[in-house]
Amino acid sequence: MTQRVLDEVWRSGWGRLLGQLLHRFGRPDLVEDALAEAFAEAAARWPATGVPDNPAGWVRTVAHRRVVDALRREDTARTKAHLLVEDDGGTPAAADGGLPGADVDERLPLLFMATHPALAVEVRPALALRFVLGVPTADIARLFLVPQATMAARLTRAKARLTASGVPFAVPDLAAWPDRLDDVARAVYLAFTAGYAPSGGDDVVRVREAGEAVRLAELATELVPRRPVLEALAALLRLQHARRDARTSPDGRPVRLADQDRRRWRRDEIDAGLRRLTALTPTHGLAEELRLQALVAAFHATAESHATTDWAAIARTYARLEGLTGSPVVRLNRAVAVGEVSGPMAGLAVLQGAADRLPGHHRVALVRAELLRRDGQLALAAAAYDDAIAACPDGAERRHIAERRASLDGGASVGSADGQG
Numbered sequence: 001m002t003q004r005v006l007d008e009v010w011r012s013g014w015g016r017l018l019g020q021l022l023h024r025f026g027r028p029d030l031v032e033d034a035l036a037e038a039f040a041e042a043a044a045r046w047p048a049t050g051v052p053d054n055p056a057g058w059v060r061t062v063a064h065r066r067v068v069d070a071l072r073r074e075d076t077a078r079t080k081a082h083l084l085v086e087d088d089g090g091t092p093a094a095a096d097g098g099l100p101g102a103d104v105d106e107r108l109p110l111l112f113m114a115t116h117p118a119l120a121v122e123v124r125p126a127l128a129l130r131f132v133l134g135v136p137t138a139d140i141a142r143l144f145l146v147p148q149a150t151m152a153a154r155l156t157r158a159k160a161r162l163t164a165s166g167v168p169f170a171v172p173d174l175a176a177w178p179d180r181l182d183d184v185a186r187a188v189y190l191a192f193t194a195g196y197a198p199s200g201g202d203d204v205v206r207v208r209e210a211g212e213a214v215r216l217a218e219l220a221t222e223l224v225p226r227r228p229v230l231e232a233l234a235a236l237l238r239l240q241h242a243r244r245d246a247r248t249s250p251d252g253r254p255v256r257l258a259d260q261d262r263r264r265w266r267r268d269e270i271d272a273g274l275r276r277l278t279a280l281t282p283t284h285g286l287a288e289e290l291r292l293q294a295l296v297a298a299f300h301a302t303a304e305s306h307a308t309t310d311w312a313a314i315a316r317t318y319a320r321l322e323g324l325t326g327s328p329v330v331r332l333n334r335a336v337a338v339g340e341v342s343g344p345m346a347g348l349a350v351l352q353g354a355a356d357r358l359p360g361h362h363r364v365a366l367v368r369a370e371l372l373r374r375d376g377q378l379a380l381a382a383a384a385y386d387d388a389i390a391a392c393p394d395g396a397e398r399r400h401i402a403e404r405r406a407s408l409d410g411g412a413s414v415g416s417a418d419g420q421g
Contacts, residue, residue, distance in 0.1 A: 006039070006043060006046065006055070011133075013059070015107035018106075018134070019110050020060065021034070021035060021063055021067065026168075028162045028169075029162070034064075034070065039059060042055075105223055108223045111128060111184055112172055112180055113169055114127040114187070115180070118165045121186075121187075122190075123157075125190045129213070135212050139208070139209050140155075142209055143194050181230060185229045185230060185233045188213055188216050189233060191212070191216070192210055192240075194206070194213075195209050196210055204252065204253070204396045204400075205247050207244050214234075220234070229286050232294055235276035236290050238269050239270060239274070239301050240297050242273065243266075246264040247260065254400045270302070273298070315334060315340075315341050329358075331354040332363060344372065348372070355368070360391055361391065362401070363388075365387040365388035366384075368384040369381045369382075369388060385404060
């Protein structure tokens with residue numbers, strides 16, 4: 001009972017509690033640690049003393065007192081005397097330059113603060129997960145495949161930079177929203193792709209951690225409704241994440257898209273993603289990039305089988321996306337789709353453009369191997385598999401490529417090489 005209540009306070013209240021403390025103190029380097037310590041104290045005390053009548057208020061009061069203690073230790077009592085008061089458990093009054101209105105959810109300025117341009121691009125998704133959702137540092141470290149101590153140090157430096165730079169806990173002016181919402185979307189998407197883009201190790205997909213990014217994307221659409229870039233992001237992530245149960249075998253090996261059991265795809269989540277997607281119209285910039293990616297995910301999600309997938313529509317969509325982004329990774333995926341529509345040699349011709357810009361990349365070699373395999377050029381396919389194995393970091397993905405190499409017998413589909421797997 002106690003743990004269930006504490007988990008619910010953490011899950012539903014972390015962002016609001018952190019936002020209230022930041023609004024009051026303006027010290028991201030202190031308040032986030034204080035809130036985490038308050039939850040730790042609750043976990044230690046509540047089993048013995050019982051759950052308080054107002055669990056969130058209890059946590060907030062303890063965190064408030066810890067921030068006050070930290071400020072006293074910094075010997076800032078004179079300059080911050082107005083802050084050194086006992087918390088009354090209510091919502092703090094707005095400070096100058098604070099929230100634009102009392103009805104603004106505290107998590108919204110948190111989201112903008114965590115993805116502020118003053119921060120390095122690579123730390124923004126981690127800080128957003130930590131600030132807005134309270135994802136444990138250990139889980140964030142696992143998502144980004146770094147040691148927990150390394151991630152803790154990154155987050156500490158980011159919080160210190162926010163403090164030193166004077167980044168306000170505030171919602172930006174509306175004129176700045178287009179750029180800032182793109183910052184938010186990029187950060188959340190980076191967090192999600194970290195869970196679905198293996199770069200070594202035994203994890204093929206870090207499902208639980210990637211799910212936090214999906215939750216953050218959908219929360220962003222609630223906090224800032226009717227914004228195409230956030231709606232497209234939420235649609236894309238939900239459609240891709242809906243296929244998570246079929247992506248790996250029971251022993252943790254990756255399963256090619258062509259071989260996935262589509263009965264294990266979560267149809268309710270696919271339907272939710274499609275509802276978001278169909279409400280969108282063509283636009284421009286990052287919003288259109290995400291919409292087109294979501295459209296590709298929708299073609300896969302709605303096909304009854306790999307063979308009945310509308311590969312021609314996918315190829316056209318990738319062509320539009322490549323024209324918009326110039327991305328060699330998009331071209332790599334377009335090569336897969338063209339191979340399905342027009343044959344492996346046509347796919348290889350498209351692939352060359354990606355190979356020129358991604359020299360030595362194991363995914364390029366893998367797609368080449370699968371296309372050559374389908375064309376019956378088994379000796380060349382074997383050599384391409386060998387190139388992919390040599391270039392791929394050690395881990396589950398490399399073992400999967402080695403298994404494909406060992407099973408080389410012709411007639412396999414190239415569909416698994418698509419980034420939509």
